[in-house]
Amino acid sequence: MKRIAESTVRRLSLYLRFLEDFEERGLATISSDELAARGGTTSAQVRKDLSFFGSFGKRGLGYAVPELASRLRDILGLGREWHVIIIGAGKIGSALAQYRGFTQRGFHVVGVYDSDPAKIGKRIDGFSVRDLATLERDVAREDVDIAVLTVPAEAAQQVVTRVVKAGIGAVMNFAPVQLHVPEHIALKNVNMAMELEGLSFALANRTGLDE
Amino acid sequence: MKRIAESTVRRLSLYLRFLEDFEERGLATISSDELAARGGTTSAQVRKDLSFFGSFGKRGLGYAVPELASRLRDILGLGREWHVIIIGAGKIGSALAQYRGFTQRGFHVVGVYDSDPAKIGKRIDGFSVRDLATLERDVAREDVDIAVLTVPAEAAQQVVTRVVKAGIGAVMNFAPVQLHVPEHIALKNVNMAMELEGLSFALANRTGLDE
DNA sequence: ACATGTGAACTGCTTCACAGCG
C-alpha cells in the first residue's frame, strides 16, 4: 500500500466523527463539500483523502453516509477491539484509565502499571495497578496492542524500550521527551508543554495558527 | 515578521528542552548536529529553523548553550508569565490543574471553571472552582491569556465563542470536536481519540509513523 | 445539471551542498 500522510489519517478520523453524527440524525447522503465545511478543509481535500483508498461516492450525488462511515472504520482499523495498557498510574494515567471515550471507540484498557510500591495493588476504576516488573510476562499472554506511557520523563526511554522488546507495536507517549524507537513501531507524542509553547509563540508574535 | 511553520515552532520547543538539559549539565557549546541527533531531525533542519530568527551560532564552533536557550525562550514568548484558565473541572481538567509542568514553564493557572452546581465551590489543588457564568466578569479584570477547554463536546463551541468574545486570544481544546474561531485566535487541539485512531490505522496497515 | 475522482499545477517544508567565517 502507498504511504499515507499523517495529516490524511487525522482528517479521516475527523470525517468519521462527522459521519457518525449524520448517521445518528438519519441523513442518507453527504457531499464532499459538506464534510469539508464541517472539518475546516476543502472539498478537493476530502475527495483526495478518500481517493487513496477507493471510490466510495456517487457522481452527482455524494456519499452514502452509513457506507462511507463503515469504510472509514475499516480503513482506520476500528473494526476490532484494541488492547491498551497504561504505564504510569499518576494523575494523567489514572484520568486516562477512567476516560470513557477510550472504550467507546474500541480501545479496551486491559491493564494499568506502575513501579511505585505505594501504588501497586491500588484500585483505579476497577483495575488493580500491576507491578511494572510483570510487564513482559503479562504481555506475553495477554496480547497487548498499544501502550500508553504516562511515566516521568527520566523513565520514559527505558520503559518504551522494554515495551517494544515485549512485542507491542504502538505507543502513545505523554512524557515530555523525544523517544527513540525502531522504524516499524508506531509512535505518537502528546506533549502538553509543547502545545502550550506553541500558543505562547503565537501570542508573543500575534500570529494565528488555527488548525 | 515572516510566517513560521507550526512544525518549526514545535522543534524550537524541543531544542529548548535539550538546551536546558545541557545547561544543567554545564555544557558550554552545542552543534546543530548534536541537537539534531537528540531530536530525531537533521543538522540542516536545525540551522534552518534557527535562521528564521537570526544567526546565533559561531562558525566552526557551534552554539553557546545558555545564549541559545535564552534566545529560544524569547522567541517562544517564555520570558513572561502567561495566565491560564481551565474550563471544565472534570477528570482531565482537574488533572491539568494539578499538573506541575504547567507552572514550571511559566503557565500560571489563575482559575478553574465549571457550570455544574455540584462542582462549583469545590476545591481542586488550591483552586475554588468558579461558576462559568462569571467568566466574562473575571476575564475583564484578571488579564487571562490562554483558555484550556476540557468541557463536553456538545458545549465546546458555545464555550469557545464566549471565551473569544471575552477577549482571550489563545485556546487549547481537549474536546473531541472541531472548533471554529476567528482567524486571529491561536487554537491548538489535543484529541486523544484521534491520536489513538492514528495508532489503530498504523497497526491495521503495519505502517510506522514515528514522529 | 451536479458532484465525484484525478492528473497537473502549485505551494511550502525539507534536504542538499557549498560559500563564508571563526
Place this chain on the structure above:
DNA sequence: CGCTGTGAAGCAGTTCACATGT
C-alpha cells in the same frame, strides 16, 4: 579545518480544474 548560514533543488501535501459518470 569545522560548523554555521543560506540560496537552490527536491519532495510532499494541497489546490486547481476538468473529464467522467449518474
